[in-house]
Amino acid sequence: MIIDQLNEPVPGTSLLSTPTGDAYTDPEIFAREQAEIFEKMWNCVLREDALASPGQWKTVSVGREEIIVVRTRKAGIKAYYNVCRHRGMRVCTSGEGKSKTLQCGYHAWTYALEGDLVAAPNLTSMPDVDRQEYGLKPVHVRTWLGYVWVCLAEDPPSFDETVLGEVSTRFGEVESIDNYGIEGLRCGETKTYDVAANWKLIIENFMECYHCATIHPELTEVIPEFADGLASQRKNGEIHGASFGDDVEGFTVDGSSGVGSLPAIAPGQDRKYYAITVKPQVFINTVPDHVIIHRMFPVSHERTIVVCDWLFMPEVVEQGLDVANSVELFHRVNQQDFEACELTQPSMSSKAYERGGALVPSEHHIEEFHRWWAERLGGDVPVPAASAAAAVSGT
Structure with a gap:
């Protein structure tokens, strides 16, 4: 099957193939994604x-x-x-x-x-x-x-399976996210980004940290393990919170203390960052004193609107406490990520990327995303006709 071919290792190497460039540039494929993914699944639309x-x-x-x-x-x-x-x-x-x-x-x-x-x-x-x-x-x-x-589906998929199930995969149990009391938090800042890139490039970027040492200096200062290239999202649902650096006091742009921990987080959630992708369009990021939620709204095959909320305890917002350092850290991460996606998008239509690219072992969860994407579209999607190694060599 095409899906199997998509996820087979490239012969003679540890790399895996990706979808071909057409997957990110073809308006017809985008229309199918809108119909088969966004119009049939649960979408998080507003607070x-x-x-x-x-x-x-x-x-x-x-x-x-x-x-x-x-x-x-x-x-x-x-x-x-x-x-x-x-x-x-x-x-x-x-x-x-x-x-x-x-x-x-x-x-x-x-x-x-x-x-x-x-x-x-x-x-x-x-x-x-x-x-x-x-x-x-x-x-x-x-x-x-x-x-x-x-x-929008006439018969919607199970919310428990398709939304809460994603949280269980990353947190072990849905109840673990309840410790952050997200329903009771208030929005301290919202930023909207107009990204000139396909929505899948944004998801792929969020799911891996192979790029973190290259483009996220502030983030890797706060979470040093990200410099090793492994994301907090792990293969096959391994539960992992990325630890703050020893001298880091909070999830802020300079590592200074934040606004005080959320009252009900568990000991294992203290001084750790967790990330969850809720397909098809939500990222949930939790740290001890606030939560960051991204919502994606694909506009075209090459444009995506991303809305990012920073959520804090109500008293933090009501008292006007300074959250600028907390907001600035992920705002910079967003800007760095989205610039990378925008610089990648033009190459998706290049002859050099006709057969797609490659995934390194630490990007294994992107493989899972590609498999899910192909299955949602019925398996009839563009995949490499030859190995990534052949595409790189031009043979």
């Missing part, structure tokens, strides 16, 4: 506290669709396709707002926050119109870790 009161709504992009996420008066948070059921105009034409109802600006079809059609010109003269049937088309919603997660 729950961004919709603090009934009537508040935001629009978000999931795959090729635009979704309204709204806090209702009766049913908590709901989500709908941003499509009027009359003639298809966008119901919400800005990114956010607050209103008692959701009204299309074309013909004034009006919907309750709970989704039902409640008013329209001459609607009373059409008693046969089912107001639920012609209400906004709903999307599945879950809340977890203080975030809103949505799934």
Whole structure:
């Protein structure tokens, strides 16, 4: 099978083959990813506290669709396709707002926050119109870790298996992440990055640390073991927290102390960094005094929006404590990583990368990601026709 070929060792070497460059440049492959991955899996779209009161709504992009996420008066948070059921105009034409109802600006079809059609010109003269049937088309919603997660699939995959299962793989048990009390944390800083690179390059970068000694001087000062090239995400679900350096006081840009440890973390989580990839678009990073969460929103085969939140104890945010050194460390890591991805993207269309590249042994978990990606697309994906060694030699 193609998937097996993708993960076979390159003959005569310890290297593994990668997908071919087309996987990162072909708009048709990107469209398949949107349909088979992002539109069928759970996506983390926004913080729950961004919709603090009934009537508040935001629009978000999931795959090729635009979704309204709204806090209702009766049913908590709901989500709908941003499509009027009359003639298809966008119901919400800005990114956010607050209103008692959701009204299309074309013909004034009006919907309750709970989704039902409640008013329209001459609607009373059409008693046969089912107001639920012609209400906004709903999307599945879950809340977890203080975030809103949505799934566009008619029959969504198990949240426990596909989201909580990813956490179990990295933490050993879901309960371990509960020690950080993420639901109760507050956002101290949010930064949005517009990255000129394919979403898979960003995931691959996050999952490995073979590059850390080269481009992350601040990070390897705080976590010296990263300079050895092994990431905190390990093969086959090995549980590993990367330890701070002996003289490092906190996860900050200069190694100085942070803002005090979160109250419920376990002894084994003290002075350690853990990283989790929740496919297809979330990175969770935990350290003793704060949590960093990335959400990715692929825009095209060569552009990805990444939103990064730094979460702290409520009193840290409310008292205006200085978190600049904490934020600056991962902000620099983000900038360094995204620049590397942007410098990689153009080469994906080069003749020198037609047959793909290679993975070294410490990048074994990227192999697992490639296998997952190929399976999600049904195995019919571009893989090397010859070995990576042959591609490098040009034969």
